[in-house]
Amino acid sequence: MGKVLFWIVIIIGALLLIRIVASYNAREQSDSRPKQAKKRGAPPVEHAEAMVRCEHCGIHMPRSEAVLSDGHIWCSTEHAKLGVRQ
Numbered sequence: 604m605g606k607v608l609f610w611i612v613i614i615i616g617a618l619l620l621i622r623i624v625a626s627y628n629a630r631e632q633s634d635s636r637p638k639q640a641k642k643r644g645a646p647p648v649e650h651a652e653a654m655v656r657c658e659h660c661g662i663h664m665p666r667s668e669a670v671l672s673d674g675h676i677w678c679s680t681e682h683a684k685l686g687v688r689q
């Protein structure tokens with residue numbers, strides 16, 4: 604019985620230690636990032652998606668919405684077919 608109690612204490616202690624370390628890391632990250640953002644006066648760039656430009660019409664859109672083909676970026680498959688506008 605004493606052995607079981609000993610292991611329960613060890614497991615609870617380990618879980619507590621993991622939680623303390625995890626919350627310490629989370630606090631450290633959330634403390635350092637807003638300070639940098641305040642200095643720059645802009646929201647953190649890490650969360651913003653990269654914007655790309657259609658090579659036919661020049662419209663800007665998030666990278667996830669763009670059509671990529673042959674190393675070129677297009678807003679739609681129609682503009683990918685039309686190619687680069689001269």
Ligand SMILES: [Zn+2]
Nearest residue numbers: 657660678682
């Ligand atoms: Zn386009």
